[in-house]
Amino acid sequence: MNPTPAILAENLVKRYPVFRGFRDLVRRPFERRTTTALDGLDLRVERGRVFCLLGPNGAGKTTLIKILATLVLPDGGRASVDGHDVERHPGPVKNTVGYAINDERSFYWRLTGRQNLEFFGALYGLRGPARDRRIDEVLRLTRLEAAADLRFNSYSTGMRQMLAFARALLADASILLVDEPTRSLDPQAADRIGSFLRGELVEGKGKTVFWATHDLAEAAEFAHEIAVIGRGRIRLQGTVASLTGEGRTSLRQVYEKAVDDPPVSR
Amino acid sequence: MSCRSRTMTLLPGRLSAFLLRDFREALTYKFSFISSFVGILLSSATFYFVAKLVPSGTPSLGPFGGDYFSFAVVGVAFSSLLGMFQEGLPAVVRGAQVSGTLEALLVTPSSIPTVLFGSSLYSVLLQVFRTLLHLGVALAFFGMTFGRVNGPGVLSVGVLTVLCFLSVGILSASFILVYKTGSPFGWILGTVSGLLGGVVFPVALLPPWIRWVSSLLPVTYALDGMRKSLLASAGFAEVLPDIAALAVFNIILLPASLLAFRMAVRKAKKDGTLSHF
Numbered sequence: 049m050n051p052t053p054a055i056l057a058e059n060l061v062k063r064y065p066v067f068r069g070f071r072d073l074v075r076r077p078f079e080r081r082t083t084t085a086l087d088g089l090d091l092r093v094e095r096g097r098v099f100c101l102l103g104p105n106g107a108g109k110t111t112l113i114k115i116l117a118t119l120v121l122p123d124g125g126r127a128s129v130d131g132h133d134v135e136r137h138p139g140p141v142k143n144t145v146g147y148a149i150n151d152e153r154s155f156y157w158r159l160t161g162r163q164n165l166e167f168f169g170a171l172y173g174l175r176g177p178a179r180d181r182r183i184d185e186v187l188r189l190t191r192l193e194a195a196a197d198l199r200f201n202s203y204s205t206g207m208r209q210m211l212a213f214a215r216a217l218l219a220d221a222s223i224l225l226v227d228e229p230t231r232s233l234d235p236q237a238a239d240r241i242g243s244f245l246r247g248e249l250v251e252g253k254g255k256t257v258f259w260a261t262h263d264l265a266e267a268a269e270f271a272h273e274i275a276v277i278g279r280g281r282i283r284l285q286g287t288v289a290s291l292t293g294e295g296r297t298s299l300r301q302v303y304e305k306a307v308d309d310p311p312v313s314r
Numbered sequence: 315m316s317c318r319s320r321t322m323t324l325l326p327g328r329l330s331a332f333l334l335r336d337f338r339e340a341l342t343y344k345f346s347f348i349s350s351f352v353g354i355l356l357s358s359a360t361f362y363f364v365a366k367l368v369p370s371g372t373p374s375l376g377p378f379g380g381d382y383f384s385f386a387v388v389g390v391a392f393s394s395l396l397g398m399f400q401e402g403l404p405a406v407v408r409g410a411q412v413s414g415t416l417e418a419l420l421v422t423p424s425s426i427p428t429v430l431f432g433s434s435l436y437s438v439l440l441q442v443f444r445t446l447l448h449l450g451v452a453l454a455f456f457g458m459t460f461g462r463v464n465g466p467g468v469l470s471v472g473v474l475t476v477l478c479f480l481s482v483g484i485l486s487a488s489f490i491l492v493y494k495t496g497s498p499f500g501w502i503l504g505t506v507s508g509l510l511g512g513v514v515f516p517v518a519l520l521p522p523w524i525r526w527v528s529s530l531l532p533v534t535y536a537l538d539g540m541r542k543s544l545l546a547s548a549g550f551a552e553v554l555p556d557i558a559a560l561a562v563f564n565i566i567l568l569p570a571s572l573l574a575f576r577m578a579v580r581k582a583k584k585d586g587t588l589s590h591f
Binding site for chain 1: 324327328330331332334335338339342343413414415417418419420421422423424429580583584585586588589
């Protein structure tokens with residue numbers, strides 16, 4: 049068994065510059081104002097499980113995912129994926145991680161699902177028959193075979209989300225990052241996605257799914273482990289059973305107490 | 315296989331994927347695809363009739379073969395091509411930011427330069443084809459004539475010019491990555507070059523007090539060298555001053571643009587604004 053954690057973050061800090069108006073820029077041209085998204089976050093995610101990161105809007109979930117996907121650079125601390133430092137070795141990280149971007153605009157709408165996958169497959173270094181086989185495989189896995197040759201603009205919201213998973217799986221990444229994949233889906237479609245992530249990818253293929261959400265019910269149903277993030281730090285982490293005292297308290301109560309707690313001193 | 319050599323092996327496949335993607339998309343916009351070629355015919359016809367107003371043998375056209383139509387066609391055809399090199403990269407960055415595909419492209423193992431050059435490749439090749447078509451239409455239907463073509467001159471001026479305008483394109487793309495809109499580099503060079511770079515009239519016609527500005531524009535040397543090599547049967551030595559000037563522009567612009575781009579990517583990643591628009 050590989051002892052390296054799938055994801056490791058140590059004292060991770062991220063501050064974004066605050067937008068300033070013209071008047072403010074003229075009055076204080078050299079002042080730099082920031083807002084803190086991650087405030088010394090520590091996290092360890094083991095392999096082969098669905099890990100749900102729960103937190104309210106603005107808690108830092110998307111920032112953490114974008115740092116892990118090498119799209120945002122941290123200001124302090126370090127993060128690694130499969131042992132590769134995201135800041136110093138982004139190349140190996142990109143080969144290890146599949147980021148299922150849930151923005152449907154991230155596809156080419158006038159191309160078919162298959163044509164989109166052919167294009168992104170080439171960017172992942174897949175070529176020729178190997179690429180075609182891989183595309184067929186991810187289409188089968190995501191149950192999009194019948195719609196593969198339809199234009200993306202004719203897909204339903206659920207199909208678009210599944211194509212995002214298919215794209216993220218093209219490179220056979222061992223770690224999948226998903227950011228609120230069930231947002232704007234009906235309950236049945238959301239349920240299918242949860243079953244797909246846990247059943248097909250984690251239990252079937254042995255992958256690690258790092259899933260950011262604020263939906264407590266889907267976290268309770270599908271996650272092997274959860275963590276609650278609030279004000280840029282992990283407030284608690286564990287299995288649903290351990291956090292709820294084997295059901296003696298509800299996950300909602302645990303969650304609300306965690307996000308309302310004042311920052312933990314370091 | 316080392317990481318770098320694997321990247322180089324995969325580069326042709328990645329670039330051809332960009333070409334195929336853009337060709338497939340262009341085919342879905344059939345009217346636009348066809349109308350862009352009709353525009354070339356109309357542009358050639360316009361300059362053909364304007365040229366009838368300019369008597370053959372006008373002194374300022376002497377160094378370029380003496381024929382205004384040929385002068386204007388080469389100027390317009392090549393300045394459009396140079397404009398594409400200059401504006402293609404920032405347009406790609408802006409387009410990907412607005413359409414929402416930038417993050418999806420940047421999470422792949424393809425490098426940012428590969429993504430940028432690949433994304434602009436189709437537009438550039440299409441513009442090269444349009445330039446050749448422009449010259450072909452002028453030669454076939456409007457009586458344009460070349461002199462004794464100076465191949466080494468055309469090649470040297472062409473390569474240095476492309477590198478120079480790509481550098482300006484990279485500078486503009488860097489600006490767009492950080493500030494999201496309106497790169498001043500492309501705008502200033504594009505607008506000023508159109509007026510003062512000798513695109514549709516010789517620089518010698520400009521009043522002396524402003525002519526010095528032309529000497530600061532790469533397009534002046536690019537068009538001068540290209541016209542002399544194509545239209546005026548000039549030898550290599552005669553276009554050497556243009557080649558030297560373009561080389562100086564490259565020595566300054568190429569490293570500056572690559573440095574600016576590296577800094578822009580880092581700043582956008584630090585600010586978390588890589589895909590903002």
